Amino acid sequence: MNPAISTGGRRTLWVMFWFLVVFLYAPIIILIIFSFNDSEIVSFPWLGFTTKWYHQFLQEPALLSALKTSLLVATMTSVVATALAIPASIALVRRRFFAKGLVSGVMLAPLVIPLVVLGISLLILFNAVGVPLSPFTAAIGHVVIALPFAILTMVPRLERIPAALEEASRDLGASAMQTFRLITFPLLVPALISAFLISFTISFDELVIASFLVGDQATFPVYLYSQLRLPERLPSVIAVAVVILVVSVIVVVTSEAARFITERRLEAQTGMAADEYGSLRGGKG
Amino acid sequence: MSTGRCEVGRDESMSDPTTPAISIRGVTKRFGDVVAVDDLTIDIREGEFITLLGPSGCGKTTTMRMVAGFEEPDAGDILLRGEDVVGVPPNKRHVNMCFQNYALFPHMDVQENIEYGLKLKKVGKDDRLRSVQAMLAIVRLEGYERRRPGQLSGGQQQRVALARALVNEPAALLLDEPLGALDVKLRKQMQLELKRIQNELKTTFVYVTHDQEEALSMSDRIAVMNDGVIEHLGSPREVYERPATPFVADFVGVLNAAELAVSSVDGDRAILTINDRDRVVAPTLGQQLPTGTLALVAVRPERIEITRGAADADGGSRLSGTVAQVVYLGTLTQFHVDTAAGRTFVVHQLSTEGSDAIDAGDEVTLTWPVEDTSILRVGAEA
Numbered sequence: 001m002n003p004a005i006s007t008g009g010r011r012t013l014w015v016m017f018w019f020l021v022v023f024l025y026a027p028i029i030i031l032i033i034f035s036f037n038d039s040e041i042v043s044f045p046w047l048g049f050t051t052k053w054y055h056q057f058l059q060e061p062a063l064l065s066a067l068k069t070s071l072l073v074a075t076m077t078s079v080v081a082t083a084l085a086i087p088a089s090i091a092l093v094r095r096r097f098f099a100k101g102l103v104s105g106v107m108l109a110p111l112v113i114p115l116v117v118l119g120i121s122l123l124i125l126f127n128a129v130g131v132p133l134s135p136f137t138a139a140i141g142h143v144v145i146a147l148p149f150a151i152l153t154m155v156p157r158l159e160r161i162p163a164a165l166e167e168a169s170r171d172l173g174a175s176a177m178q179t180f181r182l183i184t185f186p187l188l189v190p191a192l193i194s195a196f197l198i199s200f201t202i203s204f205d206e207l208v209i210a211s212f213l214v215g216d217q218a219t220f221p222v223y224l225y226s227q228l229r230l231p232e233r234l235p236s237v238i239a240v241a242v243v244i245l246v247v248s249v250i251v252v253v254t255s256e257a258a259r260f261i262t263e264r265r266l267e268a269q270t271g272m273a274a275d276e277y278g279s280l281r282g283g284k285g
Numbered sequence: 286m287s288t289g290r291c292e293v294g295r296d297e298s299m300s301d302p303t304t305p306a307i308s309i310r311g312v313t314k315r316f317g318d319v320v321a322v323d324d325l326t327i328d329i330r331e332g333e334f335i336t337l338l339g340p341s342g343c344g345k346t347t348t349m350r351m352v353a354g355f356e357e358p359d360a361g362d363i364l365l366r367g368e369d370v371v372g373v374p375p376n377k378r379h380v381n382m383c384f385q386n387y388a389l390f391p392h393m394d395v396q397e398n399i400e401y402g403l404k405l406k407k408v409g410k411d412d413r414l415r416s417v418q419a420m421l422a423i424v425r426l427e428g429y430e431r432r433r434p435g436q437l438s439g440g441q442q443q444r445v446a447l448a449r450a451l452v453n454e455p456a457a458l459l460l461d462e463p464l465g466a467l468d469v470k471l472r473k474q475m476q477l478e479l480k481r482i483q484n485e486l487k488t489t490f491v492y493v494t495h496d497q498e499e500a501l502s503m504s505d506r507i508a509v510m511n512d513g514v515i516e517h518l519g520s521p522r523e524v525y526e527r528p529a530t531p532f533v534a535d536f537v538g539v540l541n542a543a544e545l546a547v548s549s550v551d552g553d554r555a556i557l558t559i560n561d562r563d564r565v566v567a568p569t570l571g572q573q574l575p576t577g578t579l580a581l582v583a584v585r586p587e588r589i590e591i592t593r594g595a596a597d598a599d600g601g602s603r604l605s606g607t608v609a610q611v612v613y614l615g616t617l618t619q620f621h622v623d624t625a626a627g628r629t630f631v632v633h634q635l636s637t638e639g640s641d642a643i644d645a646g647d648e649v650t651l652t653w654p655v656e657d658t659s660i661l662r663v664g665a666e667a
């Protein structure tokens with residue numbers, strides 16, 4: 001019991017918490033409900049249970065190809081963003097250099113730049129240079145917005161790896177590259193997985209930049225958006241959305257659980273350092 | 286396990302016992318405007334246990350990190366067994382380090398941690414296993430090969446860290462406050478262990494600490510550092526009993542010091558008279574001490590004899606005073622005495638049934654032999 005909060009205060013917090021839960025998840029619940037409604041009009045009254053929308057989308061080649069494009073773009077994005085985030089976060093955490101604050105600001109700037117602005121400027125750039133639009137150009141755009149998230153995922157993990165481990169490795173005869181391969185990288189793996197998944201999710205459901213840069217091969221969000229003009233397509237679009245939702249929740253939850261378990265195991269073994277960091281992190285341990 | 290696994294000069298220099306294990310010559314290191322190490326010179330002998338002792342910020346850790354290769358000096362040379370290693374990266378220097386919090390690799394077990402250096406040097410599997418077993422026997426951790434660092438106590442982690450460094454047969458082992466994270470009892474035990482291991486392997490140990498007791502109990506020689514320079518280099522006994530500077534005297538232990546004028550010199554002893562009853566007698570040790578010069582003289586608390594009333598000095602120093610406070614410390618009883626020298630002196634006596642006979646307010650006489658006085662400085666403070 002928290003002595004700083006009165007009984008009335010606790011009740012208020014409780015109400016606010018459930019309000020937030022409903023606010024966040026009600027639309028998703030409604031989406032799931034309507035994906036099984038036997039009606040082309042997405043609205044009450046309920047006209048009966050059906051799975052036909054799920055069957056229907058499986059027979060929609062355009063939709064399947066949009067899914068495929070999205071998977072391709074998201075895979076390229078997450079591979080590149082994660083690979084770039086490794087050296088970037090190492091530089092930010094381990095090295096001291098001139099104007100470090102400015103550099104980290106520049107790297108994280110895409111977080112606050114409006115996507116429309118970013119999309120248009122990349123479109124102009126690709127046109128000027130003469131690069132044809134394709135899933136590749138969309139992936140480049142997505143790397144720009146995913147990179148800050150990948151870096152921000154890796155920085156805290158790297159900060160928890162004591163620099164003395166790397167020094168000890170050098171001291172025992174390892175070169176800088178060997179030290180990265182044998183010490184830093186294995187300890188960074190949980191964060192790499194997180195960064196990869198976050199980049200993947202960001203790319204997978206990104207609409208604005210993709211619509212500017214993907215050319216004529218629509219990604220999944222671009223396709224969904226275009227289908228909204230056609231009312232009779234709406235129910236199967238909803239069904240796809242539910243499938244995507246369920247799959248991504250499963251992927252993220254299992255991977256986060258796996259990451260949590262490996263991190264706990266690694267930290268238990270860092271001995272002293274882990275104790276210090278554990279108490280700093282407070283609740284999570 | 287000794288065939289040519291070293292990068293830096295082993296063969297011929299090894300056989301020459303006069304080549305120092307580590308030779309630091311005129312080394313200076315600055316961090317911005319701060320001079321961390323200032324024109325430092327020291328030769329560390331093959332096989333000795335040397336301690337760099339000093340307060341935090343005195344440059345002891347920086348000195349050690351320059352030897353290991355984690356910092357490069359701004360000026361000066363560092364020689365390992367006669368070969369200049371300035372500019373050589375840490376992985377190419379034949380010294381190994383024990384880190385403050387051990388820095389064991391958490392994702393490897395004890396065996397993998399210890400054989401890490403050997404693997405990098407491409408030592409064969411059988412040789413590696415044999416070396417690791419030999420090291421585990423020395424640090425007394427047989428049977429722990431498959432444990433992970435997280436499953437070991439602090440003392441055991443410390444032993445693994447030692448084994449991991451020593452298995453590489455370094456020209457010198459650098460220890461950076463290795464016992465700092467252990468509790469007092471374990472620390473005492475590990476001090477003895479370290480000394481035993483060093484005796485067994487005859488490896489040169491360079492030990493960094495701010496704990497004077499650790500330094501005194503383990504070292505062959507102590508280098509007391511302050512503000513980036515070595516103020517005193519000598520055996521523990523020399524450093525403790527004849528500190529070269531007021532700083533050393535103060536840092537290495539509680540010290541009673543007073544500034545007095547030299548009244549006369551009688552052969553090899555200087556007499557500093559306060560009044561007809563009280564005087565301090567100090568060995569001159571060849572110093573020129575003209576009559577009238579001020580000298581800072583000092584004596585250790587445990588060297589002083591405390592007697593109620595008057596007492597005979599027998600040719601040594603004698604100071605009368607009043608007991609201001611008596612502090613019972615278990616084995617020792619500590620007396621704070623306001624003396625005729627104008628300073629409060631601290632006196633340690635073994636607690637006996639007699640020593641509680643002296644109480645606060647009692648008139649006492651402090652006496653100590655000539656050779657227990659040291660002259661820390663001649664002339665007034667600049």
